[in-house]
Amino acid sequence: MSAFEELGLMPELIRGVEEMEWLLPTPVQSESVPLILGGGDVMVAAETGSGKTGAFALPVLQLVHETLTERQSKGGASAPNSAALNGPPQCQLSTHDKDSLFAVSNGGLRCEATVKGWVGGRATGGAFSGKVYYEVTCESVGLCRVGWATRAASYEIGKDRRSFGYGSTGKKSHGGSFEDYGTPFGKGDIVGCLADFTQSPAIVRFTVNGQDKGMAFSLPEHMKGRSNALFPAVCLKAATASVNFGDQPLKHLPHGYAALSKAPAEALTTVAYEEEAEADGSSSSGCSPTALILEPSRDLAQQVHDVISDMRKHLNAPTIRNALIVGGTDPRASKAQLQGGVHIVTGTSGRIKDLVESGKLSLSSVKYFILDEADRLLDTGNQDLILNLFSRFPKAGTGTARLQVMMFSATLHSDEVKDIAKRICHQPILIDLKGKEAVPEAVDHVLVPVDPMEDRSWLQSHPPVPTDNAHKYDHTGPNVDSAENWSQAVKKLKPRVLQRLIDAHKMEQCLVFCRTNFDCDNLEAFFNALGGGQRWAGRKESGKENPYSCVVLAGARSTDERREALQAFKEGAVRFLICTDVAARGLDISGLPYVVNVTLPDRAEDYIHRVGRVGRAEKLGLAISLVSKVPEKVWYCKQKGYKPWMDPKRKDAGTHDQGGHTIWYDEQQLLKDIEQRLRHPVLAVNADMSLPQSIAARVAGQPGSGQAYGQDKMGTVSKEALKHLETIKPAMDRLSHLEHLAQGFYFRRCKYAKR
Ligand SMILES: Nc1ncnc2c1ncn2[C@@H]1O[C@H](COP(=O)(O)OP(=O)(O)OP(=O)(O)O)[C@@H](O)[C@H]1O
Numbered sequence: 001m002s003a004f005e006e007l008g009l010m011p012e013l014i015r016g017v018e019e020m021e022w023l024l025p026t027p028v029q030s031e032s033v034p035l036i037l038g039g040g041d042v043m044v045a046a047e048t049g050s051g052k053t054g055a056f057a058l059p060v061l062q063l064v065h066e067t068l069t070e071r072q073s074k075g076g077a078s079a080p081n082s083a084a085l086n087g088p089p090q091c092q093l094s095t096h097d098k099d100s101l102f103a104v105s106n107g108g109l110r111c112e113a114t115v116k117g118w119v120g121g122r123a124t125g126g127a128f129s130g131k132v133y134y135e136v137t138c139e140s141v142g143l144c145r146v147g148w149a150t151r152a153a154s155y156e157i158g159k160d161r162r163s164f165g166y167g168s169t170g171k172k173s174h175g176g177s178f179e180d181y182g183t184p185f186g187k188g189d190i191v192g193c194l195a196d197f198t199q200s201p202a203i204v205r206f207t208v209n210g211q212d213k214g215m216a217f218s219l220p221e222h223m224k225g226r227s228n229a230l231f232p233a234v235c236l237k238a239a240t241a242s243v244n245f246g247d248q249p250l251k252h253l254p255h256g257y258a259a260l261s262k263a264p265a266e267a268l269t270t271v272a273y274e275e276e277a278e279a280d281g282s283s284s285s286g287c288s289p290t291a292l293i294l295e296p297s298r299d300l301a302q303q304v305h306d307v308i309s310d311m312r313k314h315l316n317a318p319t320i321r322n323a324l325i326v327g328g329t330d331p332r333a334s335k336a337q338l339q340g341g342v343h344i345v346t347g348t349s350g351r352i353k354d355l356v357e358s359g360k361l362s363l364s365s366v367k368y369f370i371l372d373e374a375d376r377l378l379d380t381g382n383q384d385l386i387l388n389l390f391s392r393f394p395k396a397g398t399g400t401a402r403l404q405v406m407m408f409s410a411t412l413h414s415d416e417v418k419d420i421a422k423r424i425c426h427q428p429i430l431i432d433l434k435g436k437e438a439v440p441e442a443v444d445h446v447l448v449p450v451d452p453m454e455d456r457s458w459l460q461s462h463p464p465v466p467t468d469n470a471h472k473y474d475h476t477g478p479n480v481d482s483a484e485n486w487s488q489a490v491k492k493l494k495p496r497v498l499q500r501l502i503d504a505h506k507m508e509q510c511l512v513f514c515r516t517n518f519d520c521d522n523l524e525a526f527f528n529a530l531g532g533g534q535r536w537a538g539r540k541e542s543g544k545e546n547p548y549s550c551v552v553l554a555g556a557r558s559t560d561e562r563r564e565a566l567q568a569f570k571e572g573a574v575r576f577l578i579c580t581d582v583a584a585r586g587l588d589i590s591g592l593p594y595v596v597n598v599t600l601p602d603r604a605e606d607y608i609h610r611v612g613r614v615g616r617a618e619k620l621g622l623a624i625s626l627v628s629k630v631p632e633k634v635w636y637c638k639q640k641g642y643k644p645w646m647d648p649k650r651k652d653a654g655t656h657d658q659g660g661h662t663i664w665y666d667e668q669q670l671l672k673d674i675e676q677r678l679r680h681p682v683l684a685v686n687a688d689m690s691l692p693q694s695i696a697a698r699v700a701g702q703p704g705s706g707q708a709y710g711q712d713k714m715g716t717v718s719k720e721a722l723k724h725l726e727t728i729k730p731a732m733d734r735l736s737h738l739e740h741l742a743q744g745f746y747f748r749r750c751k752y753a754k755r
Pocket residue numbers: 021022023024025026029046047048049050051052053054409410585586587588590612613616617
């Protein structure tokens with residue numbers, strides 16, 4: 001039995017991992033895969049490069065495959081308008097399309113909420129033409145809100161723009177706003193809900209005990225057709241209610257309206273229809289994937305999408321379709337990917353939000369929600385979006401039928417992460433393999449002190465070092481002794497120090513982190529002035545053989561340029577990938593030996609992710625930071641899209657607290673924070689850039705010593721491998737014994753046969 005089989009993975013996926021030459025699961029895979037396959041919500045913190053992508057991609061592929069197989073076996077052939085064929089659908093409250101704490105009786109005509117918060121659900125049939133009506137009777141004290149909602153709406157009616165409600169406190173609600181309407185209602189009252197699609201725009205109104213309360217809403221123009229069908233919706237707070245869609249005599253059916261369950265079939269859509277379509281990954285309300293994976297950057301989304309594409313090839317009957325939905329690409333291309341239905345969507349928040357809001361991507365079938373680099377997703381302001389997406393997922397069911405949420409990162413300890421976990425996870429299991437110190441042992445850390453007072457090479461003028469203009473209006477020069485001057489000097493000195501470092505270590509592949517897009521542009525210009533060039537981009541200059549060949553991966557570059565840059569770097573066509581923190585998370589560059597921080601990140605957390613690009617999959621890596629001895633004045637602009645360094649009207653670069661757009665950056669302090677996080681000091685390289693003795697001694701045992709970075713860690717067998725060997729040892733001993741017996745038997749037979 002292979003070690004992956006022990007985790008419960010299906011043979012097809014095991015063939016896939018074998019093809020990738022993954023012999024044993026990594027610890028994070030061993031811990032997470034069985035829990036995810038078992039239906040649990042998980043929060044997984046494990047060091048960078050420890051195989052977290054496989055830890056969710058493998059079980060999610062298996063679960064999606066199982067879901068599709070089950071859906072196919074339930075109904076198979078799609079019958080797009082079964083309603084039309086079988087007469088009007090039986091309308092009832094759905095036992096599926098609801099909050100888990102919203103109890104629905106057998107037969108779907110009674111509902112109850114015993115909890116203090118709002119919970120709700122919808123009916124199985126919705127209308128999109130004609131004039132339709134249904135009734136709700138309040139059976140207890142407690143709060144009740146009723147009305148109409150599309151299937152993409154949140155269960156709390158009126159909280160978003162996809163539902164229209166009327167509450168027992170005498171308020172109507174839509175798009176999160178509540179206004180006085182009608183009269184309050186309560187125990188024993190019968191609320192009539194009317195939708196009139198013969199008007200343009202369509203109209204929603206309500207009655208209480210047959211008394212018309214007047215028009216409550218006219219629907220937005222775009223809310224038309226089957227994809228925007230309105231389903232009866234009820235939400236309750238510690239209350240009980242019963243519904244009547246017309247299968248029982250209605251108490252107050254208004255003139256000219258049809259009971260919902262008696263309305264003409266062509267005016268209705270049913271969940272049965274929706275679910276059949278969803279089995280194919282598409283539905284009338286847009287493409288309906290089964291799994292949604294949210295990534296903090298386009299590059300990372302692409303990488304995870306590629307891993308899933310590689311693995312899904314091994315799964316047939318049914319085949320799984322996956323799509324990459326990221327910003328910075330033609331929206332038509334994103335929509336085209338969704339046409340015909342997909343089962344797994346990997347993407348970034350902005351484009352996913354757009355497609356959900358335009359109805360092109362429906363979340364009504366999502367069963368698996370994965371937040372990769374969850375802390376980063378929250379840092380970049382995605383909390384509301386995550387909650388909004390979450391409100392659109394179906395959350396009914398128990399065991400393996402319910403929505404499963406998975407959160408992954410190397411750093412999952414912030415309050416924001418804990419808070420969102422409380423709101424979207426159901427009793428999550430925390431798998432914390434490394435705790436806060438999520439740095440692989442395979443990474444060595446060193447620093448290069450950069451002191452412009454001692455090292456005067458910043459005064460050289462060839463090749464020129466472009467800087468960020470932050471000191472354009474400051475008094476600077478060779479003999480000026482001011483903080484501003486030393487700051488400018490550091491900016492001129494760092495690229496030269498970097499060049500010395502590259503030469504000393506004969507670096508052939510290195511990721512170079514800068515602080516801003518503009519810093520990346522400037523460093524690229526310096527490398528090009530050294531003769532860097534970019535052969536991959538069709539230029540004549542040399543690539544890999546040029547010691548300073550480089551490409552840039554930064555947020556300001558187009559998606560295509562970023563993709564090409566990363567590919568060129570991964571393929572070894574250029575030596576340096578100059579990047580911002582957009583590349584700090586998740587990027588997997590096989591056997592990368594070096595990471596250089598030209599500027600330290602302002603949070604120790606980001607240092608962990610940056611240096612996590614090396615030391616992956618048990619390969620040794622070296623992280624080198626250029627640390628300034630003096631403070632640097634750097635850009636700090638919160639105004640989106642504004643580039644003060646390009647502003648011709650800007651007169652000075654006052655600091656942020658003075659109303660300007662700069663801050664003083666203290667790398668000595670940042671270094672202390674990082675050392676505290678690493679729990680050891682970061683040693684300085686020697687004056688000739690050689691490694692400090694203790695680190696040199698550590699890599700000395702490795703083949704090629706100085707060249708050890710990027711190579712496998714030698715002479716070590718992982719704890720996991722040892723554990724596995726121990727487990728299979730008795731079986732191996734028994735096998736060897738049986739083989740011994742069989743051979744003995746064979747030879748004895750041969751001996752007798754010869755006689
Ligand atoms: N079981 C395994 N055996 C061997 N290699 C593996 C295994 N699982 C993953 N890998 C390899 O390890 C590398 C790192 O994996 P992955 O990108 O999933 O790390 P990660 O934990 O997500 O890192 P980060 O925190 O930086 O995102 C990849 O090259 C991957 O192919």
